[in-house]
Amino acid sequence: MPTMQHLKEMCPMGRIWPFHGGVHPPENKQQSNQSAIVPMPVPKQLVLPLNQHIGAPAKCLLEVGTKVLKGQLIASAQGFVSANLHAPSSGTISAIDERTLPHPSALVGPCIVIDTDGQDQWVDHAGIDPLSVDKAQLLQRIRSAGITGMGGAGFPSAVKLQAKNKINTLIINAAECEPYITADDRLMRQYSEQIIAGIQIIRQLLDQPTCIIGIEDNKAEAIAILSQALIGIDGIEVAVMPTKYPSGGEKQLIQILTGQQVPHGGIPADLGLVCHNIGTAKAIADAVLLGQPLISRVTTVTGKAAAKAGNYQVLIGTQVSDLMAFAEVDLAATSRLVMGGPMMGFTLTDHQVSVVKSTNCILASSELELAPVADHHACIRCGQCEVVCPAELLPQQLFWFAKAEEFDKAQSHNLADCIECGACAWVCPSQIPLVQYYRFAKGRVKTLHAETQLAEHARVRFETREQRLIDEKLAKEEKRKARAVAAAAAQAAKRAANPDAEDPIAAALARVNLQKQASASAKNATAEPPEDAYKALKTAAAITRTKLKKSSKALTDALASGHEQVESLQITVDQLALKANAAKAALSAYETKLGLDPEHEKQLQVAAAQAGAVVRKLEKSLATAQDAAAIEVDIVTAKAAHATANQALQAYQHQSTALQQQTQES
Ligand code: SF4
Numbered sequence: 198m199p200t201m202q203h204l205k206e207m208c209p210m211g212r213i214w215p216f217h218g219g220v221h222p223p224e225n226k227q228q229s230n231q232s233a234i235v236p237m238p239v240p241k242q243l244v245l246p247l248n249q250h251i252g253a254p255a256k257c258l259l260e261v262g263t264k265v266l267k268g269q270l271i272a273s274a275q276g277f278v279s280a281n282l283h284a285p286s287s288g289t290i291s292a293i294d295e296r297t298l299p300h301p302s303a304l305v306g307p308c309i310v311i312d313t314d315g316q317d318q319w320v321d322h323a324g325i326d327p328l329s330v331d332k333a334q335l336l337q338r339i340r341s342a343g344i345t346g347m348g349g350a351g352f353p354s355a356v357k358l359q360a361k362n363k364i365n366t367l368i369i370n371a372a373e374c375e376p377y378i379t380a381d382d383r384l385m386r387q388y389s390e391q392i393i394a395g396i397q398i399i400r401q402l403l404d405q406p407t408c409i410i411g412i413e414d415n416k417a418e419a420i421a422i423l424s425q426a427l428i429g430i431d432g433i434e435v436a437v438m439p440t441k442y443p444s445g446g447e448k449q450l451i452q453i454l455t456g457q458q459v460p461h462g463g464i465p466a467d468l469g470l471v472c473h474n475i476g477t478a479k480a481i482a483d484a485v486l487l488g489q490p491l492i493s494r495v496t497t498v499t500g501k502a503a504a505k506a507g508n509y510q511v512l513i514g515t516q517v518s519d520l521m522a523f524a525e526v527d528l529a530a531t532s533r534l535v536m537g538g539p540m541m542g543f544t545l546t547d548h549q550v551s552v553v554k555s556t557n558c559i560l561a562s563s564e565l566e567l568a569p570v571a572d573h574h575a576c577i578r579c580g581q582c583e584v585v586c587p588a589e590l591l592p593q594q595l596f597w598f599a600k601a602e603e604f605d606k607a608q609s610h611n612l613a614d615c616i617e618c619g620a621c622a623w624v625c626p627s628q629i630p631l632v633q634y635y636r637f638a639k640g641r642v643k644t645l646h647a648e649t650q651l652a653e654h655a656r657v658r659f660e661t662r663e664q665r666l667i668d669e670k671l672a673k674e675e676k677r678k679a680r681a682v683a684a685a686a687a688q689a690a691k692r693a694a695n696p697d698a699e700d701p702i703a704a705a706l707a708r709v710n711l712q713k714q715a716s717a718s719a720k721n722a723t724a725e726p727p728e729d730a731y732k733a734l735k736t737a738a739a740i741t742r743t744k745l746k747k748s749s750k751a752l753t754d755a756l757a758s759g760h761e762q763v764e765s766l767q768i769t770v771d772q773l774a775l776k777a778n779a780a781k782a783a784l785s786a787y788e789t790k791l792g793l794d795p796e797h798e799k800q801l802q803v804a805a806a807q808a809g810a811v812v813r814k815l816e817k818s819l820a821t822a823q824d825a826a827a828i829e830v831d832i833v834t835a836k837a838a839h840a841t842a843n844q845a846l847q848a849y850q851h852q853s854t855a856l857q858q859q860t861q862e863s
Pocket residue numbers: 575576577578579580581582583592593596621624625626627628629
């Protein structure tokens with residue numbers, strides 16, 4: 198193995214910048230990096246999730262029962278950010294259904310299941326000379342091959358290669374900083390030429406930026422081999438970095454190699470930079486030079502429970518259970534089975550999940566390596582998490598906000614900048630699974646954001662529709678006005694031509710007025726008597742009676758005095774007599790109609806008044822009475838009689854009122 202001195206001579210390094218925080222967990226890379234990559238035999242069944250990448254799931258193109266060849270397209274990318282999916286081996290599609298996904302949530306998702314036939318027969322395919330095609334063809338080849346970032350994120354590589362900004366520096370991430378994982382290390386040792394070829398294709402697409410391959414100094418052999426392979430090649434250099442976790446985080450790697458910080462909310466392209474994983478460079482070379490889509494990858498199987506720890510070339514869709522069996526993992530000795538590394542990986546509860554394009558490691562740890570998930574203790578606010586956070590966040594604050602579901606506050610404390618490296622959880626003395634809280638909070642923020650967008654979309658649609666209706670109404674009104682103006686002009690022209698003709702508009706208006714008047718008359722004719730009709734009739738009868746009395750007295754006086762107005766007074770009296778009789782008849786008819794008996798009411802009124810007078814008289818006599826007790830008995834008796842008379846009167850009046858109301862309502 199080359200010494201550090203030897204490496205420094207081979208790689209005349211530029212400046213290396215430190216990044217904030219970071220930790221030095223035990224590397225444990227020796228377990229798996231001692232032997233060459235072993236191709237795993239084709240398993241009996243492959244299960245391929247349609248969404249193995251960031252972006253829209255691929256769309257299945259074939260039906261159950263279809264025979265497929267190795268490398269055949271079986272699901273196509275949907276939209277710009279998506280990726281194709283190919284059959285990793287020949288066989289028959291036996292199912293298209295929901296299976297458990299290799300994800301911390303252990304949710305199920307749509308998968309294509311292929312029963313392999315053992316032939317491993319390739320579909321027709323061929324490579325191209327990248328220098329003989331244009332950029333669009335080159336990019337299409339990478340896109341068609343379904344290549345996604347092999348470092349863990351799974352972002353479609355073709356999208357990343359279409360940066361709008363000018364890219365000055367291409368950074369190849371070969372840090373592989375997470376403990377236990379050695380897939381990239383072995384890849385560099387065994388496939389350096391293919392990796393460099395892939396890097397050159399990427400540079401060709403990005404107009405030949407300078408390339409820096411960032412490798413931690415714990416991979417001396419890989420550094421030596423790559424450096425050797427780069428002799429005589431301009432524009433690509435190896436940068437050896439001190440081993441510190443998480444130097445392979447995209448932002449941290451950029452900081453280390455260029456001293457630049459990607460701004461909050463920004464992307465490396467904003468700085469003229471782009472990062473690709475070393476495994477992605479190899480996959481791009483395979484796609485372009487050999488015509489092979491991404492159907493397999495190198496996965497580390499490691500941990501003390503794996504008897505054959507090492508690196509395996511595994512077909513995408515291989516079940517973890519098959520891979521474990523091949524690497525002779527002792528399940529009884531496995532404290533935790535982790536997909537990924539001990540820092541960023543997640544515990545698998547179901548072994549029937551697939552190796553996907555981003556699966557770089559299966560860690561079968563013994564209890565000494567990784568203790569089973571245990572209850573954690575309360576945060577003691579020691580602040581150690583803050584010290585090690587490479588994103589310069591406040592992990593304990595984020596933890597509190599996530600726990601309290603105060604997602605707004607978590608966002609304002611830059612939750613989105615958390616790279617889920619797990620450095621905070623690794624140092625936490627209370628063993629709080631901090632990253633799980635951050636993942637939960639991020640998931641909720643994403644869901645809430647989607648819901649807000651849906652609501653906003655619905656609001657915009659509603660307002661647009663309302664505005665459209667208003668516009669249509671206004672347009673109709675404008676048209677109507679224009680028609681009216683045109684019609685008036687036409688009528689005016691007609692009248693000018695024939696002045697004696699009847700004005701049709703005036704005639705129409707006259708007809709409308711006549712109709713209105715007729716309708717009003719009909720209404721009046723059938724109108725109900727006013728509510729106080731009875732009262733009005735009584736008043737009219739009383740007034741005419743009074744007037745008649747006055748006029749009669751005046752006539753009598755005039756006759757007695759021989760006044761000259763006797764004749765005119767006689768006429769007035771005669772007229773008033775007629776009116777008084779008419780008013781009395783109207784009142785009487787109305788009372789008959791209502792079933793009223795004014796005479797009876799008068800009798801009741803008199804009886805009540807008399808009873809009241811008796812009570813008052815007895816009360817007055819009480820003051821001077823000698824036998825007060827006897828008077829008091831009489832008063833009680835008189836009051837009872839008065840009350841009875843009043844009740845009779847009120848009952849009659851109540852009945853009269855009810856009768857009047859009934860008559861008016863009917
Ligand atoms: S390291 Fe753990 S206990 Fe300490 S402040 Fe952070 S979350 Fe709290």
